[in-house]
Amino acid sequence: MADRDRLTIELWILRYRPAQDEEPHFVSYTVTYTEEMSVLEALQSIKDEQDGSLSFRWSCRMAICGSCGMMIDGTPKLACSTFLRDLAPGPVKIAPLENFPIERDLVVTVADFVKKIESIYPFIMPKETKPVEAGEYLQTPAQMAAYEPFSDCINCMLCYAACPQFGANPDFIGPGAMALLQRYNGDSRDAGSRERLDLIHGEDGVWSCTAVGLCSEACPKLVDPANAVNQNKTNSAFDFFLRGLRKENHS
């Protein structure tokens, strides 16, 4: 193509600067782009060349850090793995992640999400701790396969932006935290399932989910959080009826 380097596209970016703006509003920017240019690169070019005050989170540029999640034409996506060629001719609407409070421009507040992630004991709790000399906690490939997909989560929060039930009830623990919970509960080296399950038996736990499934569609790492939620609905439901039979080993 002769004018390959002169392709342009219009981006409508939701701006909100708390000190200046009454409320969030769209601002139009036109960028020159090439075939291989991502939305993140477009934002960087705007910040470099047009408006240095534009704020957005990013780090790795290759879909492993989970920082640049945003709504692109209404769908939660990573800006670094979304390409302008697929959005042409535009204009493209870019907004901060849905269901989260806006901090500034495309930056949202993540404190609540981090608290949820921390709440589910996101670490292996072995039945008994061994001294280092006793060697590793061994695991077969099949045992690893049981939880491995859930360990691919990069905490990008796209699933939370996609989930209408999280939108309706911000206290819902949400798909990402449930995937992480399943990552540890499904690990053969872990013995903390009981403690984690006890956190999700309530209305704001696993039972806020109505199996919409958009979380798994939005996931850029194919983690399938909806599957994690569903497995734990089953676990929670059985526990509801069988809790009288379970052996309590709390001291």
Place this chain on the structure above:
Amino acid sequence: MTRPPKRTIAPIFWLLFGAGGMLSALFGTGLVIVTGFLLPASPPSYQAAAAILHNPLAGLVALATIPLFFWHGAERLFLTLKDMRAGPRPLLALISYGAAAVGTLVTILLIFLMEFGS
């Protein structure tokens, strides 16, 4: 450590929903074809249809499928109404689960009468 949150009774309705969903996935289509298309083409007499239910096994099958289909539908209805914010939650639960409960009771009563009545 924080206190574990209060349990909800959602698992009861979810399991009924799941059981009904499983049955409707397995037999729903067949039932629609038989009762919706094949039987109306050459309708059997009431006596012939009722005679099927005199068989205890057929009675049990009807007892399992009909009420569980009700509970499956009730859960979907409840969640849809809740998401639409059609009213206060306890009222919506009462309407949807209540309808399934009434349907279940009527089904049990009718099948009981057919099995053991005259």
